Amino acid sequence: MENQLENRRVRMTKKMLKDSLLELLEHKELSRITVTEICENADVHRSTFYKHYEDPPALLREIEQDYLDIIPHSDVMPDEKGKADLLCTRYIKDPDDPAAAQSRSAGIYMACGSIGLMWDWIASDFPCSSREIAEAIFHLSTKISS
Numbered sequence: 847m848e849n850q851l852e853n854r855r856v857r858m859t860k861k862m863l864k865d866s867l868l869e870l871l872e873h874k875e876l877s878r879i880t881v882t883e884i885c886e887n888a889d890v891h892r893s894t895f896y897k898h899y900e901d902p903p904a905l906l907r908e909i910e911q912d913y914l915d916i917i918p919h920s921d922v923m924p925d926e927k928g929k930a931d932l933l934c935t936r937y938i939k940d941p942d943d944p945a946a947a948q949s950r951s952a953g954i955y956m957a958c959g960s961i962g963l964m965w966d967w968i969a970s971d972f973p974c975s976s977r978e979i980a981e982a983i984f985h986l987s988t989k990i991s992s
Contacts, residue, residue: 860898862888864909867902868976875971876902910968956987 866888870879879902885892899905960983967979974982 856898859890859894860908862890863895863898863905864912866890867905867909871972872975876906877971906968952990956990960987 863884866884867879869887870883881892881895881902884890884902884905885895895905899908963979963983963986967973
């Protein structure tokens with residue numbers, strides 16, 4: 847029982863740290879965010895932060911990985927392109943229908959393009975807010991699918 851409680855505490859602490867970093871990213875570039883700011887915002891001690899993460903970029907990498915892990919995947923297709931491919935095929939009812947194949951191609955294009963835009967946004971040190979990048983991806987995906 848104690849191990850289960852510990853796991854809950856660790857999950858909650860990590861969630862608070864992740865939420866804190868995401869809040870701070872709305873107002874500052876990652877390179878300007880300190881561990882102290884993250885911890886104060888999350889109401890977590892610095893030693894607790896370092897128990898789980900090396901630095902703020904390591905925390906961000908875990909957040910990124912959390913989002914990538916949400917995308918369905920299998921051992922057959924472990925890379926991001928494979929995840930996008932599986933994500934799109936999951937929602938196509940008749941793969942032999944030419945219209946469905948075109949829809950599948952558009953879906954793969956949107957998924958891979960969205961991942962590419964997010965990686966570029968991160969690599970560029972977040973030149974716009976998460977809301978703005980999400981709106982841009984949604985807008986582009988809407989145009990492609992219509």
